[in-house]
Amino acid sequence: MKTIRKVLVANRGEIAVRVIDTLDAMGIESVAVYSDADVDAPHVLAAGEAVRLGPAQASLSYLDIEKVIAAAKATGADAVHPGYGFLSENQAFAAALADADIVFVGPPQESIATMGDKITARAAVTARGVPVVPGLSRPGLTDEDLVAAAPDIGFPVLIKPSAGGGGKGMHRVDDLAELPEALATARREASAAFGDDSLFLEHFVLTPRHIEVQVLADTHGNVVHLGERECSLQRRHQKVIEEAPSALLDEATRARIGQAACDAARSVGYTGAGTVEFIVSAVAPEDFFFMEMNTRLQVEHPVTELVTGLDLVEQQVRIARGEELAFGQDDVTLAGHAMEARVYAEDPAAGFLPTGGEITDLVWPAGSDRATPTRSVRIDAGVHAGSVVGSDYDPMLAKVIVHGADRDEAVYRLDEALAQTRLIGVVTNIDFCRHVLAQPAVQSADLDTELLDRLVVDYTAPIPPPEALTAAALGVLDLGTPDDLWSSALGFRIGAPSPYVSRLSVDGNHHTVTAALRSAPDARSLDADVTVSSDGQSWSAHVVVAPRPDGSIGLSADGVQQRWTVRADVDGRRWVAGNAGTWQVTPLKSLTDADADDAVGDVVSPMPGTVVAVPGVDGDTVQAGAPLVVVEAMKMEHTLRAPVDGVATVSVRVGDKVAAAALLAHVAAADENSN
Known part of the structure; x- marks a missing residue:
């Protein structure tokens, strides 16, 4: 048995907080x-000790193996838990910990190496009899090799990086003519994300x-599975x-796919918690194919915890100590149904571009409890009110997880x-998740991995109800005091109360929003007849607005009561949130928009990020x-193209950090050049 009295958590955000719990x-x-960007982050505040690694850039902090091991030695940590992402599937990190005589709360480095390379992983599980998707996978494949093999594999094909995960560098291609450009993009993305641009091809099911x-394997030869998770609701992988x-699965198929997962783990001598991913045809669920094995805890592990009653982090620590699993396969039962939604800092109505800013207000659902793995409503969060969301790390902010008696x-x-x-303060995908849950196909579990991409086409941001607009207009006002009407933001005049527009x-x-006051306001409430006009439509009501403790x-x-939260940010915008949704509201000062003709040829960054390619x-x-600049933010690439025909002026270089709305290039149209 190994001694584990102190564990360093080599990660950040919600997973670091969850492990610490x-x-x-x-x-x-x-x-x-922590990095300089996370000085007062929740995981830093939750831990007993905290060690600074370096600047915000991950390569100089969370990905610096020497700094992480030095922190473990300096604090006397017996073990390191890697969470997911960052160094969690890094063979060199596991080896360095072993050399330092520090326990790695994860699998053997040999397992990481084999399963971390999808080509060698396919070979290992195939030898164990686990079915794999038809394709071409061997080391050193060139673009020419892949293009030549694609017709025999059969379109559509899926380009996959040999290293890494999370859908980075994966591209579906339906036509041979599209394959060369897609391969070039996939190699660049894989190299940037994983430092390895090796690719292979699979037939797209x-x-x-x-x-x-989900599998658990101890060091005594015991391997069990904890049932399956449905992860088909995804976009861009x-x-x-x-x-x-x-x-989708009946009990017989569940037993077969679980056995295949255990065989995949045994094929590499796996120990710890791991996840074996399969692709299954919705029309033939009895046929399943191995995709990859994640040699770490998964983001979605809480849904397994809620249906099994097991704490997977606890199991990881016990296995790392050398303990034998306290249960066998027949002891594992699945009770009820669990679901999880990832909350991302992104704008679904703007093509899911990453967003950022300061979270000025944060309220979780009533009855939620991050610390209890078996709870009907659970929150795993890596942010709090006051957190600043930037572009240095993954855009996931939190996970909302629930459990029910049935689906x-x-x-x-x-x-x-x-x-x-x-x-409040950052645009998120929360409304989009609710939009997805409301779809008939989702409610009936008629799912596939392309469903969200189809739903995105028809998605539009919800229109704020008139109550939200009323709250945004009146909820930020300083009402003054009854004996000092001159301090009121609404002003004062003799006679009828002044209308507020x-x-x-x-x-x-x-x-x-027009509010005709019924009486002079005081610090406790505002009583008015309100009219909200939008696109030729109007809504009128007698409204009473009062602050709450x-x-x-x-x-x-x-007479219908509602609760709204209204905040103003540093840029003068307002945020209003209620059960109907959250909206960013901009006060207008004039009735006309500024003429933007002069900027017709501008190419601006849609979000803060890093320039990774300049094809122009x-x-x-x-x-x-024509592509001019490629900007990467939060592990996603965005190609910015010429808006008009003309002569290009490119003002950035590869490696430049750019802010949202920064001018990256300009295309002078033909008539502009003639002036």
């Missing part, structure tokens, strides 16, 4: 590490569902909503939990649509 429950001391199986168990109850509870979540913009749509406001419209050449004549 279990360490606390086990009576094990915890050590956090039509109507695919993504099913993964990035999971959004996960659940356990899958509604229908779980869907309902997840929607309710998301409706009660208030995250506010013009607001939400997602480019203009709204006018928790900092929100109570808004009564014709300064001074070249280009056609509209």
